[in-house]
Amino acid sequence: MSGDRCPVGYPLPWASAPDIPEGWTTLRExxxxxxxxxxxxxxxxxxxxxxxxxLFADERLSxxxxGRASRVSASNDLFGDPRIDNDPPRYLTERAVVMRAFSARRIEALRTVVKEIVEQLLDEMERGPQPAELMEAFAYPLPILVICHMLGVPPRDRAKFRRLIDGFLSVSRLPEDEVEECRRQYWDYLTELIDAKRAEPGDDLISELIEISREDPSKLTGYQLQHWVKTLLIAGYVTTASQLGTxxxxxLHRPEVAAELKADLPLVPSAVEELLRYQIMGTSLGTLRYAVEDIELLDGxxxxxxGSTVLLSQESNMDADExxxxxxxDIRRTENHHLTFGAGIHFCAGAALARMELQEATEGLLRRFPGLRLAVPGEQLKRPEGGFLAGYTEIPVSW
Structure with a gap:
């Protein structure tokens, strides 16, 4: 690579409307x-x-x-942890344990719970004033309630853990001391929660992981267990909430597309996949990698x-060659092998859960509120600043 050009600021800035950033159109040149x-x-x-x-499967990208790669944030290590090995073979051992929780059978069994939560939230929206604020009324509480149900987080703790996760994911929004305090409190909270589950196990994922760790610590040590619970709570809440809102x-910024989907709700699964490809949780930040060897790309x-710090572009979902x-x-797109959930050994463990939640949420909103529309022009929707995800701070809707 040439060092005589000025690096591009990243993530690329979004347009004011819910449209693809202009810089994405020429990115693959x-x-x-x-x-x-x-x-x-x-x-x-x-x-x-x-x-x-x-490159998702290339072990030369660690x-x-x-301690050796560039950092996303100057004031927050985010997911960096020297005690966690994120590469094979150790990573694969831990991933295999965690993936048991996301079997097709378990996710389908959870669908009934998700449907019930969706209906409860829609009932509350319907009883409330208009316009409603979609993020607070629906997009945030749905995945919080689902992941807390799955992992066994007590209802009284949900607001607390949301606050701590929001601080944990600050890139530049919060000062360094506040970020560190949120990280410390979050880790302490998880320690207390796991200790409580050890003393009194329940029918939940944390209790299951504790039992696996107890039977064979070589598969999942106590520290690794806590790390995975931390990761699952974050991923199960904030990424799904941001994707649902965006x-x-x-x-809704495209009324003709919304009308097409409302008239043909069996299209919801393909629409969800297309929106995953197209919007990517409102952000283009992702997991950093470190090149342990020179790696030649396919152009030869x-x-x-x-020694380079590397990001695998989610904007590659806009590659015209694919x-x-x-x-x-195109909500009717059939060939849609997007990379929003990654690929190969780094395919998102919770992808099936996220897909199911997005499908049930989208279908529920459009079925209950066939007149659902943005209450302000799309150009006026505000994106947050300084966070890991760049969805929307508020999405006012009417019906």
């Missing part, structure tokens, strides 16, 4: 882009779909970045140098 992270530190962005998909904003001439007319939102 070069397979590797020099970028500057929010911390001000450098990284390389892999832009093309085929490169990105291949996810053990702590998906509905994108959809571009090389990721050893998706026909990729900048067009």
């Amino acid at each position: 070069q397979p590797l882009l020099e970028i500057s992270l929010p911390s001000g530190e450098p990284a390389l962005l892999v832009t093309r779909y085929k490169d990105v998909r291949r 996810r053990n970045t702590f 998906s509905m904003a994108v959809l 001439t571009t090389v990721i140098p050893k 998706f026909e007319n990729p900048l067009h939102l």
Whole structure:
């Protein structure tokens, strides 16, 4: 890579409306882009779909970045932890344990619970004033209630853990001392929760993971157990909430597309996949990787140098070599192998749960409120600043 060009600030700025950033349209003209992270530190962005998909499985890209790679945030280590091995073979052992919780059978059994929660939240919306604020009334509480049910978090603790997670995910929104305090409190809270489950197990995922760890600590030590619970609570709440909110904003910003889906609700699964491809949780930040060797890309001439910090671009979901007319939102798209959940051994453990929640939430909203619409022009929707995810702070809706 040439060092004579100015790195591009990343993530690329979003337009005011729920539309794809203009910079995404030309991003793949070069397979590797020099970028500057929010911390001000450098990284390389892999832009093309085929490169990105291949590199998800390339062990020359390590996810053990702590202390050797650039940082997303100057004031927050986010997911960096020197005591956690995020590479094979250790990572695969832990992942295999956690993946038991996300079997197709278990997710389908949970669907009834999700339907009930969706209906309860819709009842409350219907009784409340209009316009309603979709994020607070629906998009945030749904995944919080689901993941807390799944992991066995007491209802009284839900508001507390949401506050701590929001602080944990600050990139530049909060000062360093506040971020550190949220991280400390979150870890202490998980310690207390897991200790309580050890003393009094329940029919929940934390209790199941504790039993696995007790039977064979080589599969999951106590520290690793706590790390995975922390990760699952964060991923199960905030990413799904952001994706749900941004998906509905994108959809309602296009009334003709929303009307098409309302008239044909069996299209909801394909619409959810297309919105996952198109909106990507409102953000383009992702997991950093570190090149332990030089890595040649598929064009045969571009090389990721050893020692580089690397991001695998989710904007590769807009690659015209992989998706026909990729900048067009097509809720009937059938060939949709997007990379929003990653790929291979780094495919998101909770993808099936997120998909199911998004399907039930989207279908429920459109069925209950066929007149659902944005209460303000899409151009007026505000995105938060300084967080890991860049969805919307508020989405006022009427019906």
